[in-house]
Amino acid sequence: MFVYNKDSVLEDQGGGLRRKVLAYCENMMTVEVHFETGTVAPMHNHPHEQITYVVSGEFEFTVGDETKIVKAGDTVYKVPNIMHGCKCLKEGILIDNFTPMRKDFV
Template sequence: MDVTNYFPGDEMNLIDLGDGIKRKVTAYSDNLMCVEVHFEEGAVGALHSHPHEQITYILSGRFEFNIGGTKKILSAGDSTYKQPNIEHGAVCLEPGVLLDIFTPSRADFL
């Protein structure tokens, strides 16, 4: 595997996923990935699951998370952990940005 050590932000594309959500992969290797996710108010990250471990850090905004059927409202400075295959999603209550960390990398995001 070729290793990339630097990922200048102005070289990474913000991709419009539709319905008020945009995503930018900020850095990655085979084993680890960091992703910014931008939400407009009212945007919904639909319930889903995947085999990756995931940590989410809320950079800005307010979100109602649903992780494994338990809902909690979180805001800037808060974090979540999602173990592999747990169903999770979020509703954006105030415009904001999440920083998602995945292991291993999400090949479907590249």
């Protein structure tokens, strides 16, 4: 029922990206993602619906054929199977929420 951030492991994904899986169940998942300036999350897609909340930093997101810059307090919605990716313009943290949960993350 309770997941404490201090007890979750921040895993190095390489290339300036670190990920911490927080609470999850079969139907949803929350993940904290840390980016160094200049880190690129390449264009990809997946069958999960996703909402990303920008905790800090500045990011250039491409979702489908649209590219926008987002900052702390902004959110980005991605429908299932849409191509998306981002570049970190200023070091920051994102909170990704997926439904259903990403089994490939655990």
